[in-house]
Amino acid sequence: MELGLDTYKQHEQVDDGVTVARISLSSANIYKVMHLDGSETTATPKNRTTQFLVGDWVVIDPQLDFDLISERLPRYSTLGRITGDRYQAQEKEAVSNLDQLFICISMNKNLSDSRINRYRYAFQKDNEYQTSLVLTKSDLWPDAAQLAAQLADELGVAVLCTSSLTGAGIADLQASILPGQTVSFYGNSGVGKSSLVNAVAQEEVMATQQISARTDKGRHTTTSSRLFPISRGDFILVDTPGIKSVGVGTNDLAMVFPEIVDLGKGCRFHDCTHKGEPGCAVQAAVNNGQLDQQVYQQFISLQAESQATQTYLDAKIAKKLMRKARDKKQAVSKRHYRKPPM
Ligand SMILES: Nc1nc2c(ncn2[C@@H]2O[C@H](COP(=O)(O)OP(=O)(O)OP(=O)(O)O)[C@@H](O)[C@H]2O)c(=O)[nH]1
Numbered sequence: 001m002e003l004g005l006d007t008y009k010q011h012e013q014v015d016d017g018v019t020v021a022r023i024s025l026s027s028a029n030i031y032k033v034m035h036l037d038g039s040e041t042t043a044t045p046k047n048r049t050t051q052f053l054v055g056d057w058v059v060i061d062p063q064l065d066f067d068l069i070s071e072r073l074p075r076y077s078t079l080g081r082i083t084g085d086r087y088q089a090q091e092k093e094a095v096s097n098l099d100q101l102f103i104c105i106s107m108n109k110n111l112s113d114s115r116i117n118r119y120r121y122a123f124q125k126d127n128e129y130q131t132s133l134v135l136t137k138s139d140l141w142p143d144a145a146q147l148a149a150q151l152a153d154e155l156g157v158a159v160l161c162t163s164s165l166t167g168a169g170i171a172d173l174q175a176s177i178l179p180g181q182t183v184s185f186y187g188n189s190g191v192g193k194s195s196l197v198n199a200v201a202q203e204e205v206m207a208t209q210q211i212s213a214r215t216d217k218g219r220h221t222t223t224s225s226r227l228f229p230i231s232r233g234d235f236i237l238v239d240t241p242g243i244k245s246v247g248v249g250t251n252d253l254a255m256v257f258p259e260i261v262d263l264g265k266g267c268r269f270h271d272c273t274h275k276g277e278p279g280c281a282v283q284a285a286v287n288n289g290q291l292d293q294q295v296y297q298q299f300i301s302l303q304a305e306s307q308a309t310q311t312y313l314d315a316k317i318a319k320k321l322m323r324k325a326r327d328k329k330q331a332v333s334k335r336h337y338r339k340p341p342m
């Protein structure tokens, strides 16, 4: 097992004579590294301020029952995720040294343009890793291959049409992963990602679930990313359950709809939402046929969605800040506590 080291060496240099390992788990500053023989050890950074991502190659100094991480080797790619800070959603790095990202969308009756548009930014981004679209559950779509071809043409990315049920397209997907590559599958809960990954890996890497009518929550017990070497397929899988959103955030709208941003420069108000304000150049363009009505509708619905993401993130952050403030207050009142005089 080489954990993708050969692929890594095609991008970056690794000195002879050092012992390298790969970060396989990162959770609340507890790290695990995987060695080239497949064994895993808890690891502690020599320098506590250094942050690591799952996928990082590191130089280790093995101790009796743990590894000391002495150095992080350069990353040739990073997969981002949207997180919130106090003011706005932000893109943060989540996984490193990734070669391919497969964005999975299921071919059920909910398949729509807006669903695909959500990821348009991720497809268009000039990534250091390759991004492909994987259509899952193709057995549910009458002319799946035709739609796949149309999307490939439209998006300019590879589109793989698969069904874990019939096995269609699985061999193509396997063939698109080169030996020693590090890959990740992204998809909303229920798209059939686990079934697909297991079919591609030819082993039970991930637990599959029947879609729960009760609740969508609590099915993934872990939210930390993890590295899985797949021996049958000779590739490395990074499971990223914590990544809820790839490139969907307010800022990304501009990248998905550059024509609307351009038109928006002509609006009377600089913060125009293009939803009926007077002097809106975008609405005017829809009215005179310059802007496609459908594109406009997609923009509006995606705008609502990204605002919802935003609000969700803001609320989460507000809660966190309140909790912090409360903890601080409690700490202060503890400090001032004096034993009552006898
Ligand atoms: N028709 C059809 N159903 C499928 C296919 N693949 C998976 N399913 C069904 O879709 C449901 C979800 O499958 P999973 O593989 O667990 O989906 P997931 O995306 O990993 O879901 P989470 O575990 O919630 O992340 C299950 O009921 C599967 O039986 C397929 O190719 N065709």
Ligand SMILES: [Zn+2]
Binding pocket: 264, 267, 268, 272, 273, 274, 275, 277, 279, 280, 281, 282, 283
């Ligand atoms: Zn406007």
